[in-house]
Amino acid sequence: MGKPIARLSPGLIVCGATSNSGKTTLVVGLCRVLARRGFLVAPFKAQNMTLNSVVTMSGHEIGRAQFLQAQAAGVEPQVEMNPILLKPAGGNASQVVVEGLPLGTMSTREYHKMKPELLGLFAFAVGVGV
Numbered sequence: 001m002g003k004p005i006a007r008l009s010p011g012l013i014v015c016g017a018t019s020n021s022g023k024t025t026l027v028v029g030l031c032r033v034l035a036r037r038g039f040l041v042a043p044f045k046a047q048n049m050t051l052n053s054v055v056t057m058s059g060h061e062i063g064r065a066q067f068l069q070a071q072a073a074g075v076e077p078q079v080e081m082n083p084i085l086l087k088p089a090g091g092n093a094s095q096v097v098v099e100g101l102p103l104g105t106m107s108t109r110e111y112h113k114m115k116p117e118l119l120g121l122f123a124f125a126v127g128v129g130v
Contacts (some may be wrong), residue, residue, distance in 0.1 A: 024065040031073035043069035046121075047084040049094065060100020061085060083121040086111070 012030070016023045027043060034041045048063035055061055060079035070077035079100035087095040089105050096103045096111060099121065106114070 024069070027065075027069050028072045031069050035072070035074045040075075041073040042075055043073060043081050045082050047086065048082050049086040049088065051087055053085060053087065053097075056100065058100075061097050061102075062100060084118060 014023050014027050014030070031041050031043060043066050045063065045066055048066065050063050050065070052064040053061045054064050054067040054077070056067070056077050056079060058079065062077060062079055062082040063085055066082040067077045070081060083099055085097035085100075087097065089095050093105050093107050094111065095105050096114075098118065
């Protein structure tokens with residue numbers, strides 16, 4: 001027999017066609033309901049653009065929404081739940097926070113050039129290879 005293959009847990013993706021469509025609120029409710037029914041739940045958003053952030057117990061900055069979703073799920077908020085945080089800085093720029101630590105302020109063009117390097121963070125956070 002070969003090596004056992006690691007199985008990923010089932011996942012649920014909540015999508016919406018626009019910003020402000022209620023995705024975050026829905027996920028908070030789903031996290032709470034599923035956690036109360038005995039499921040181990042953890043929110044995840046690979047990239048979030050917001051000025052609303054919170055510092056985790058480990059000292060890393062994540063989006064406030066993922067922090068609240070983790071609380072609703074009854075788990076400790078962790079930087080892996082929101083590995084990339086973009087904080088609008090005005091003009092055509094954002095402060096880029098990677099793995100909870102500020103990387104710098106970048107234009108949209110600079111950030112898009114950097115995206116391929118950041119793909120590994122997403123893969124690591126969800127436990128898959130790239």
